[in-house]
Amino acid sequence: MHFRRTLCCFLVSLIAACGKGADSETSDSGSGDDAPLCSTVVTSTDPGNGSMDHYYRDPVRFYLSEPDPTAQVITDMVGETRREDGGSTIVFEPRGNLSPSTEYSAGLDYCYGEPEITFTTSHYGVPLEASADLSGRAYSIAFNSGEYTVGENAGELLNAVFTRPVLVQFEEVNGGFVDITAAIGMPGVQPPQQDMCARTITLRQVSINELPFLSGGVADFEFGAQGGILRFASLTFEGTVSSDASTLGGIAYDAVMGAEEIVSLLPEFGNLDSVCDLAENLGIPCSPCPNDSARQCIPMAAKGIYASEIDETLVSIAEAGTHEECGAAE
Numbered sequence: 001m002h003f004r005r006t007l008c009c010f011l012v013s014l015i016a017a018c019g020k021g022a023d024s025e026t027s028d029s030g031s032g033d034d035a036p037l038c039s040t041v042v043t044s045t046d047p048g049n050g051s052m053d054h055y056y057r058d059p060v061r062f063y064l065s066e067p068d069p070t071a072q073v074i075t076d077m078v079g080e081t082r083r084e085d086g087g088s089t090i091v092f093e094p095r096g097n098l099s100p101s102t103e104y105s106a107g108l109d110y111c112y113g114e115p116e117i118t119f120t121t122s123h124y125g126v127p128l129e130a131s132a133d134l135s136g137r138a139y140s141i142a143f144n145s146g147e148y149t150v151g152e153n154a155g156e157l158l159n160a161v162f163t164r165p166v167l168v169q170f171e172e173v174n175g176g177f178v179d180i181t182a183a184i185g186m187p188g189v190q191p192p193q194q195d196m197c198a199r200t201i202t203l204r205q206v207s208i209n210e211l212p213f214l215s216g217g218v219a220d221f222e223f224g225a226q227g228g229i230l231r232f233a234s235l236t237f238e239g240t241v242s243s244d245a246s247t248l249g250g251i252a253y254d255a256v257m258g259a260e261e262i263v264s265l266l267p268e269f270g271n272l273d274s275v276c277d278l279a280e281n282l283g284i285p286c287s288p289c290p291n292d293s294a295r296q297c298i299p300m301a302a303k304g305i306y307a308s309e310i311d312e313t314l315v316s317i318a319e320a321g322t323h324e325e326c327g328a329a330e
Contacts, residue, residue, distance in 0.1 A: 038111035056125035071110035100125035132245035146305035151283035176209035197326040231258030251305035
């Protein structure tokens with residue numbers, strides 16, 4: 001792909017004029033360089049230039065210092081361009097999934113220039129190996145390892161909530177679906193171990209019709225251990241299993257979580273009004289829960305979460321504090 005401005009121009013454009021402008025006067029130096037048509041610059045991109053781990057299902061984004069209605073993505077990839085954030089974010093959505101472990105390029109034709117980025121997708125998206133049986137495999141998920149996609153600086157509050165790993169285990173695969181048991185890990189224990197004082201939940205009929213991609217959801221459930229409970233009005237999630245099934249990547253979730261339970265877990269944040277004031281400032285405002293309008297909930301979402309396989313067999317626990325091994329390690 002050919003562009004009149006190389007990646008070098010992209011970097012230099014942040015501090016100097018290296019843009020295009022066919023209708024602009026040339027400089028007095030006689031160099032023939034065009035004067036820029038605007039002062040808008042690309043502040044960042046996702047993925048970054050040279051990135052080696054772009055998720056095969058994610059779009060490409062160019063973040064501008066201010067909107068430019070003329071901006072268009074130029075690439076050999078087939079897809080569509082759209083705008084977010086009032087036009088200051090230019091998004092290219094590939095048609096279909098990108099190929100794993102493959103190099104791609106994308107440029108932005110806009111009022112200041114034509115910067116280009118080159119990136120490579122990660123290994124996620126390769127079909128599962130014949131020996132990669134999912135049944136009985138368990139994984140540890142660090143929920144605070146991703147990027148929050150709802151709420152500016154939401155991590156201030158949500159990272160205080162997700163302080164423990166979440167452990168998941170695939171149960172027997174049945175056709176295009178599988179049940180997944182989810183449990184809370186013990187605090188500060190490595191390698192991760194199940195907290196036998198916490199209840200587990202079962203995510204039923206998780207779709208694996210598009211393996212290695214999987215997706216599912218659950219509604220109206222409580223999750224936690226003695227001393228703290230998280231309540232979810234809803235939770236949907238997706239992710240991709242690596243070809244050897246040793247890791248899960250690209251995990252994303254979208255949830256609505258009870259605010260009152262956060263208050264109980266994090267008394268240092270104040271009462272419900274204080275937590276809701278904080279949540280409002282973070283862009284995740286409290287509102288009536290969709291399944292119980294008398295209670296308050298906050299929205300939350302994240303992407304780019306990863307999980308690693310663990311040598312652990314999870315035990316199903318219907319009610320917190322009832323398992324015979326609860327407190328045995330104290």
